[in-house]
Amino acid sequence: MEKICVFPGSFDPVTIGHLDLIERAAGLFDRVVVAVLHNPAKNGRFTVEKRLELLEKACAHVPNVSFDHFEGLLVDYMRSVGACIVLRGLRGVRDFESECQMAQLNRQMAPGVETLFLPTDPAHAHISSSAVREIGLFGGDVTPYVPATISADVARLLSPQPDR
Numbered sequence: 001m002e003k004i005c006v007f008p009g010s011f012d013p014v015t016i017g018h019l020d021l022i023e024r025a026a027g028l029f030d031r032v033v034v035a036v037l038h039n040p041a042k043n044g045r046f047t048v049e050k051r052l053e054l055l056e057k058a059c060a061h062v063p064n065v066s067f068d069h070f071e072g073l074l075v076d077y078m079r080s081v082g083a084c085i086v087l088r089g090l091r092g093v094r095d096f097e098s099e100c101q102m103a104q105l106n107r108q109m110a111p112g113v114e115t116l117f118l119p120t121d122p123a124h125a126h127i128s129s130s131a132v133r134e135i136g137l138f139g140g141d142v143t144p145y146v147p148a149t150i151s152a153d154v155a156r157l158l159s160p161q162p163d164r
């Protein structure tokens with residue numbers, strides 16, 4: 001039976017920290033499904049379509065990864081695709097508290113769903129999508145924080161007057 005994990009997140013946009021986790025998970029599972037949360041109540045900086053496009057471009061070298069999006073509860077999405085392992089990255093103790101709570105809530109709502117945590121590479125512990133957005137919006141250089149294949153796209157899309 002195929003071993004699948006779901007890596008859910010906002011990916012607004014994908015960072016090198018996310019990419020590292022996807023590559024490592026791809027070595028541990030037969031298939032990694034990267035699932036972008038589509039939250040109609042909260043507008044991200046990037047549309048869900050653009051986030052997926054950037055993810056696909058950044059992960060083009062990873063053969064066993066696929067991409068999807070979901071609305072609502074993660075556990076409902078897990079049931080709908082028949083997957084039972086959620087992968088989340090931990091940058092440090094600050095992530096642990098909220099991630100542990102989310103994993104416990106998800107486990108209570110769906111006892112068959114397990115959350116596995118991978119510690120991020122220490123070199124990426126300070127990187128977040130929100131920091132990338134802020135740096136890009138104020139004209140800073142985003143290239144150290146996002147995958148090289150998409151850094152020009154991210155910089156352009158975050159620039160105050162993007163040339164779309």
Ligand code: PNS
Pocket residue numbers: 008009010011037072073074075102105106
């Ligand atoms: O990249 P993020 O923003 O840290 O990802 C958070 C995400 C999308 C994994 C989380 O917010 C989520 O699963 N949202 C869907 C709603 C849900 O199921 N919440 C968990 C119960 S509190």
